[in-house]
């Protein structure tokens with residue numbers, strides 16, 4: 332068995348626990364809120380795998396989230412049945428990312444510029460979509476609607492049955508399954524050569540090139556996968572909100588996801604998921620008060636975490652957990668040696 | 681018959697600095713060659729040109745590797761011909777374990793199933809089995825050099841470019857390294873860049889001296905190391 336400790340093997344016990352929690356959560360928690368938190372978690376996961384494992388920072392990952400949302404809305408208005416629009420909402424962001432990423436990586440543009448380029452793309456999309464109020468901005472029969480966005484499209488339906496709409500708690504379960512499945516896909520990627528090479532690239536790009544790996548292809552690949560995942564989150568968001576507006580491309584959205592990932596823990600998959608859910612929930616709670624500005628509190632939280640736990644919350648917890656387990660094991664094994672010593676002295680006697 | 685490696689009028693400029701200047705170099709099958717020269721002579725840049733790490737076109741001259749004109753190729757494509765590279769500053773994946781470093785290298789050549797076996801073999805060869813689980817970033821400079829050599833060897837290249845492989849190694853490590861180099865050299869061609877005259881003398885190969893981007897002299901080790909012009913270049917440089 333190949334030993335590759337820096338990528339944790341999946342712990343199915345924890346995974347099944349998570350499945351159970353997601354399955355039962357609607358009993359105790361409002362599904363509408365839970366769905367939104369899950370969508371944010373999926374969005375954060377999509378950035379987390381590419382940033383934390385391949386070392387690629389996209390400041391403007393909101394572009395792919397937003398593209399997923401708009402693609403779904405435009406396609407479902409034109410097509411009516413939701414299966415193809417759903418798939419397109421993954422495919423379109425993936426292709427756009429492959430083109431942008433491909434140009435950047437094959438053109439040997441440094442990773443810092445990639446971050447800037449993606450941010451610029453997001454801002455352009457925001458500006459453009461905000462300016463599409465006129466009647467000429469139509470794709471097929473779908474009007475983009477400018478700043479007011481696109482309301483009133485069909486939400487997801489049972490595949491093949493456009494009349495059986497899945498809204499409400501089904502949206503919750505679709506989102507939860509999407510998150511869990513995406514998590515498994517990420518784990519699977521990291522357990523394959525593809526993921527390991529990505530980690531190698533994060534550690535030392537020149538070395539991977541000198542080992543004969545086509546670094547540009549690997550980076551383009553993960554960028555594209557990550558964008559598809561962000562697009563999926565965007566599609567689910569569109570279904571949750573039942574409207575798509577240019578705010579999906581907003582700077583706030585783009586920055587927030589970065590904070591979720593950093594606070595949760597870069598270089599883990601659980602970190603971004605929990606970071607997004609926790610901070611997202613805090614944001615929703617804060618949204619109901621007007622005493623202090625929300626971004627101020629989020630900013631303070633970010634600074635506190637970056638200073639106190641530079642690797643993020645999840646890696647810190649994991650370290651404490653591992654240390655505690657080690658101590659426990661040592662104590663247990665000490666106890667058992669003492670016992671065997673006693674036993675052997677008795678035999679000697 | 682053409683050699684393993686040939687350059688024709690290879691030139692590399694950085695602004696006003698001509699780091700490599702019209703170099704015509706050739707290496708034969710199974711040859712061991714030492715490349716020496718004072719700091720800034722252009723040795724490392726020469727390697728990077730061979731490997732396409734600087735963008736090359738035919739205005740920079742030509743690089744032929746086993747008959748392939750690789751000028752303008754991507755680095756990974758050139759490496760895939762069967763070249764192993766050790767850079768001057770150890771280029772390893774510091775956050776990963778020794779095992780993981782070696783595996784990533786091994787995987788490309790030996791496949792998913794053969795990778796681990798080849799890693800174990802190289803680790804035995806280099807006597808670094810007890811380091812396999814250590815994180816590379818925690819190792820000493822000399823140990824990291826050995827790990828990088830392992831990364832290179834596990835791909836079983838037929839041409840090795842080693843930039844100062846002995847730097848930071850203890851006497852024992854250097855001796856072991858020389859043994860390893862001799863053994864690889866039975867099946868592969870090797871170019872070694874080094875400053876250490878004693879090391880070069882021990883290898884006893886043909887020596888090429890770089891000076892200001894050009895080849896100053898080329899010949900057997902003893903002859904070159906005693907050449908007054910070479911001494912001049914080195915001592916003149918030291919005195920600065």
Ligand SMILES: Nc1ncnc2c1ncn2[C@@H]1O[C@H](COP(=O)(O)OP(=O)(O)OP(=O)(O)O)[C@@H](O)[C@H]1O
Pocket residue numbers: 694697698699717718719720721722723724725726768
């Ligand atoms: N990327 C670069 N940009 C600008 N100048 C460079 C670059 N790389 C090297 N040089 C210059 O090219 C010349 C040759 O440098 P190079 O590193 O090849 O020398 P070297 O023979 O390897 O020296 P050393 O023995 O110190 O390793 C030096 O003058 C150096 O300053």
Ligand SMILES: [Mg+2]
Pocket residue numbers: 723724725768843
């Ligand atoms: Mg050098």
